[in-house]
Amino acid sequence: QVQLVESGGGSVQAGGSLRLSCAASGFASGFTYMSYSMGWFRQAPGKQREGIACISRSGGVQYYADSVKGRFTVSRDNTKNMLFLQMDSLKPEDTAMYYCAARTDTWTSYRCYAGPPTDINLWGPGTQVNVTS
Numbered sequence: 163q164v165q166l167v168e169s170g171g172g173s174v175q176a177g178g179s180l181r182l183s184c185a186a187s188g189f190a191s192g193f194t195y196m197s198y199s200m201g202w203f204r205q206a207p208g209k210q211r212e213g214i215a216c217i218s219r220s221g222g223v224q225y226y227a228d229s230v231k232g233r234f235t236v237s238r239d240n241t242k243n244m245l246f247l248q249m250d251s252l253k254p255e256d257t258a259m260y261y262c263a264a265r266t267d268t269w270t271s272y273r274c275y276a277g278p279p280t281d282i283n284l285w286g287p288g289t290q291v292n293v294t295s
Contacts (some may be wrong), residue, residue, distance in 0.1 A: 182247040196220070199267065
Protein backbone atom coordinates (compact mmCIF):
# COMPACT_ATOMS: atom_id res chain seq x y z
CA GLN A 163 0.00 0.00 0.00
CA VAL A 164 1.42 3.36 -1.04
CA GLN A 165 2.20 5.69 1.83
CA LEU A 166 3.18 9.34 1.92
CA VAL A 167 4.82 10.70 5.05
CA GLU A 168 5.66 14.37 5.53
CA SER A 169 8.37 15.78 7.79
CA GLY A 170 10.16 19.04 8.43
CA GLY A 171 7.38 21.12 9.91
CA GLY A 172 7.83 23.24 13.01
CA SER A 173 7.74 26.74 14.38
CA VAL A 174 9.66 29.60 12.80
CA GLN A 175 9.66 33.37 13.00
CA ALA A 176 8.36 35.45 10.14
CA GLY A 177 11.01 35.87 7.49
CA GLY A 178 12.53 32.49 8.27
CA SER A 179 12.74 29.31 6.23
CA LEU A 180 11.67 25.69 6.49
CA ARG A 181 12.12 22.72 4.21
CA LEU A 182 9.39 20.11 4.10
CA SER A 183 9.98 16.58 2.88
CA CYS A 184 7.61 13.85 1.80
CA ALA A 185 8.72 10.23 1.55
CA ALA A 186 6.76 7.84 -0.65
CA SER A 187 6.83 4.07 -0.27
CA GLY A 188 4.86 0.87 -0.83
CA PHE A 189 4.13 1.11 -4.53
CA ALA A 190 1.89 -1.52 -6.05
CA SER A 191 3.11 -3.73 -8.84
CA GLY A 192 3.34 -1.79 -12.06
CA PHE A 193 3.64 1.58 -10.34
CA THR A 194 6.68 3.59 -9.37
CA TYR A 195 7.16 6.99 -7.80
CA MET A 196 7.31 8.43 -11.29
CA SER A 197 3.79 7.18 -11.92
CA TYR A 198 2.60 10.08 -9.76
CA SER A 199 2.41 13.80 -10.15
CA MET A 200 3.08 15.29 -6.72
CA GLY A 201 1.95 18.37 -4.88
CA TRP A 202 1.82 20.29 -1.64
CA PHE A 203 -1.44 21.45 -0.12
CA ARG A 204 -2.18 23.24 3.12
CA GLN A 205 -5.10 23.83 5.43
CA ALA A 206 -5.31 26.57 8.00
CA PRO A 207 -7.80 26.37 10.90
CA GLY A 208 -11.28 27.20 9.70
CA LYS A 209 -10.25 27.29 6.04
CA GLN A 210 -10.53 24.96 3.09
CA ARG A 211 -7.58 22.87 2.01
CA GLU A 212 -5.74 24.62 -0.81
CA GLY A 213 -3.10 23.64 -3.30
CA ILE A 214 0.08 25.70 -3.22
CA ALA A 215 2.75 23.95 -5.27
CA CYS A 216 2.69 21.02 -7.68
CA ILE A 217 5.26 19.25 -9.80
CA SER A 218 5.07 16.96 -12.79
CA ARG A 219 6.21 13.35 -12.81
CA SER A 220 9.61 14.22 -14.27
CA GLY A 221 9.99 17.36 -12.17
CA GLY A 222 10.23 19.53 -15.23
CA VAL A 223 6.99 21.47 -14.74
CA GLN A 224 5.92 23.26 -11.56
CA TYR A 225 2.80 25.17 -10.61
CA TYR A 226 2.58 27.70 -7.79
CA ALA A 227 -0.31 29.51 -6.20
CA ASP A 228 0.11 33.28 -6.25
CA SER A 229 0.29 33.33 -2.46
CA VAL A 230 3.59 31.41 -2.46
CA LYS A 231 5.09 32.19 -5.86
CA GLY A 232 8.61 33.52 -5.51
CA ARG A 233 8.92 32.32 -1.91
CA PHE A 234 8.35 28.55 -2.12
CA THR A 235 10.11 26.02 -4.36
CA VAL A 236 8.83 22.50 -5.02
CA SER A 237 11.22 19.77 -6.14
CA ARG A 238 11.42 16.02 -6.25
CA ASP A 239 14.13 13.36 -6.22
CA ASN A 240 12.87 10.46 -8.28
CA THR A 241 15.86 8.31 -7.33
CA LYS A 242 14.86 8.50 -3.65
CA ASN A 243 11.06 8.74 -3.96
CA MET A 244 11.11 12.11 -2.22
CA LEU A 245 9.22 15.37 -2.60
CA PHE A 246 10.41 18.67 -1.12
CA LEU A 247 9.06 22.12 -0.43
CA GLN A 248 11.58 24.85 0.31
CA MET A 249 9.76 27.67 2.06
CA ASP A 250 11.51 31.02 2.37
CA SER A 251 10.37 34.43 3.58
CA LEU A 252 7.68 32.78 5.64
CA LYS A 253 4.72 34.85 6.79
CA PRO A 254 2.26 34.32 9.66
CA GLU A 255 -0.43 33.60 7.07
CA ASP A 256 1.58 30.55 5.97
CA THR A 257 0.65 28.89 9.27
CA ALA A 258 -1.21 25.68 8.41
CA MET A 259 -1.08 21.92 8.25
CA TYR A 260 0.87 21.00 5.14
CA TYR A 261 0.00 17.88 3.16
CA CYS A 262 1.82 15.94 0.49
CA ALA A 263 -0.43 14.67 -2.30
CA ALA A 264 -0.11 12.39 -5.28
CA ARG A 265 -2.24 11.86 -8.33
CA THR A 266 -1.79 9.59 -11.31
CA ASP A 267 -3.02 12.22 -13.75
CA THR A 268 -1.10 15.34 -14.75
CA TRP A 269 -1.49 18.72 -13.05
CA THR A 270 -2.96 21.85 -14.47
CA SER A 271 -3.11 25.18 -12.68
CA TYR A 272 -6.78 24.49 -11.98
CA ARG A 273 -6.15 21.01 -10.61
CA CYS A 274 -3.25 22.22 -8.49
CA TYR A 275 -4.42 25.48 -6.94
CA ALA A 276 -7.16 27.29 -8.82
CA GLY A 277 -9.85 24.67 -8.24
CA PRO A 278 -10.85 22.38 -5.35
CA PRO A 279 -8.41 19.61 -4.35
CA THR A 280 -10.22 16.73 -6.02
CA ASP A 281 -8.92 13.72 -7.95
CA ILE A 282 -6.09 13.24 -5.48
CA ASN A 283 -5.18 9.56 -5.25
CA LEU A 284 -3.06 9.77 -2.09
CA TRP A 285 -2.65 12.07 0.88
CA GLY A 286 -0.05 12.14 3.61
CA PRO A 287 -1.05 12.70 7.24
CA GLY A 288 0.38 16.23 7.24
CA THR A 289 3.02 18.25 9.08
CA GLN A 290 2.29 21.43 11.02
CA VAL A 291 3.96 24.73 10.18
CA ASN A 292 3.63 27.66 12.57
CA VAL A 293 4.98 31.08 11.63
CA THR A 294 5.11 33.64 14.41
CA SER A 295 5.33 37.39 13.95
